[in-house]
Amino acid sequence: MQRNLARLQLVLLSGFMVVALTLGYWQFFRQDELLARATNPRTAEEARRVVRGRILDRTGKTLAENVPTDDGGSKRSYPVDGVATVVGYHSERFGNSGLEDRYDEYLRGTRSANPFDTLWSSLLHQPTVGSELTLTLDSRVQQAANEALGGKPGAIVVLDPKTGAVLAMASAPTFDSGSIDADWEALLADPARPLVNRATQSVYTPGSTFKLVTAAAALDLGIVDPRARFRCVDPIQIDGLTVDCRNHAHLAEVDFREAFAWSCNRTFALTALELGTPKLALADSMKAPFPWQTSVGTAAQRFDDYAKRFWIGRAVPFELGTEAGQLKGGGEWYPSLLAQTGFGQGELATTPMQMALVAATVANGGAVPAPFVAQETRAPGGAISTLNRPGGTLGQAMSSRAAGTLSEMMVLSVDTAYAKPAAISGVKVGGKTGTAESGEPGSVPHSWFVGYAPAEDPRVAIAVIMEHRGSGTDFATPAARAVLQRALDVYKR
Helix, strand or coil: CHHHHHHHHHHHHHHHHHHHHHHHHHHHHCHHHHHHCCCCHHHHHHHHHCECCCEECCCCCEEEEEEECCCCCEEEECCCCCCHHHHCCEECCCEECHHHHHCHHHHCCCCCCCHHHHHHHHHCCCCCECCEEEECCCHHHHHHHHHHHCCCCEEEEEECCCCCEEEEEEEECCCCHHHHHHHHHHHHHCCCCCCCCHHHHCCECCHHHHHHHHHHHHHHHCCCCCCCCEECCCCEEECCEEECCHHHCCCCEECHHHHHHCCCHHHHHHHHHCCCCCCCCCCCCCCCCCHHHCCCHHHHHHHHHHHHHCCCCCCCCCCCCCCCCECCCCCCCCHHHHHHHHCCCCCCEECHHHHHHHHHHHHCCCEEECCECEEEEECCCCCEEECCCCCCEEEECCCHHHHHHHHHHHHHHHHHCCCHHHCECCECCEEEEEEECCCCCCCCCEEEEEEEECCCCCCEEEEEEECCCCCHHHHHHHHHHHHHHHHHHHCCC
C-alpha cells in the first residue's frame, strides 16, 4: 500500500514539475511571443479598452478619432476624406499604416510626455487614453489637392520651403481608412494600388522638371553665363541619339534662361555632357571633336554629385516610407544616357516628394528643407512632446547665388513660356513644367509641374504628377495653380 502511495506521489510530483517548468518557459522565455499573438485574449481585450488619441490637422480639425460603440467599446473613425495614405488606418485585424503606425505608441498611450498618466490609469484600472497627434497638414489645402487630381492616378505634395512642413500630400486613387476591414481583399487585388502613397512610394520619370537639377549644377559651378545669347536651331547627334531645339522653334537665338523657360532639350543634354568643362559650349557653331567623345567621367561625376545633393537616388528622411528612385540603372554612364538624363529622361526615376524638395530648395536659397508632417503630441494631462522642429535642412544643394538665378529662370517660365497656366494675378510664381515619356510603348506621357509662390518670398512649394495625362502645360500646371491659389489664401504670412 505504501509503495503504491509513493508511486502516486512521484507521478503527481513529476506532473507538477512538468507544469511548473512549462509555465516558467512560456512566461519567462516565450512571453513576447505569447503577447504578440493575435489570438491572445488579454492583448485583444487591452487593445479594445484603449482610447486612441485623436489625429488633428494644423487648424485643429479632427482627421481620426475613437467613437463609442453600442457594446461599450469604441472604434476608429476618419471624418475627413482624402487623407488615408498619410493618416493611414488602425485595424485590430490588419494592424496599422501611415501615421497611425509611425506614432502608434503615442496614440495608444504607451508613450507619453507624462508617463504618470499611463501609470495612474493602470493603477485605477481605467481605460488607457492616448495622446493627440497634431499634424502640419491643412485640410483645406489637402482638399484642393484632392480635387485637382479628381480621383485620377497621380500625386501632389505641398510644403513650406522655409520650414519643411508638409501642408498637403494627396495620392489618387485612395481608400477609406474606416472601411479597411471590409475592403481589405478588394484593395489588395486592385491593380490601381490605392494603398500605395504615390507621393513618397511611387517613382516616375520626371521629364523636364529635372532640368532644375541640371541647371543648378551649371550655375553653381559657374560654367555658364545665363544671359549670354547663342543660336540654337540645329539638332545634335549624340551616339546616334538626335536631340533638337524644337521646343523654342519660334526663337532662333536664346540665352540659358530662355532655353530653360522654353525647355530646350538640346541645351540641357549638352549642359549635362559638359559639366566637366570650364565653360559650356551650347551654340550651333560648336565643332567636333566634342569633349564627351573622349570621356564623360568628370561630367558624370559632377552630375551625380549634384543629383545626390538634391536627394535624387536617395531615400528622403521622412515619417512615412519613401522610395529612393534612381539617377540611372546599374551600368556605367555613356554619352547618350548622360544627355537624356540631363533633360529628365533616360533611366531616371524620382518620387513626387523628391521633386517637391527640388522646387523647395530653389525657393529656400539652395538649402534642402527637411520635410515633416507631425508637429507634436499632447497627453491627456496636457503634457506636450515636440516631434519635429521647423527649419531643419538636409544639406546645401547649391549656393544662394545660383538659387537666385534659377528662381529668376523659373519666374520667366511662368511669365513668358510653357508654365504660363501657373500664373496667379498679383503674385509672382516660379515654376517648371514637364512632359515625361514613361517608357511604356504607346502610352500617354506623364504630366508634371513643380514650383512655388510668391517668388520674392516663397511660402508654398508644390510638385504635381498626373499619370499618363499628357502635356505638363495642359494638365499638371493648371492643377498646381489651383492648389497654390488655395494655399496662399489660407497660409498667410
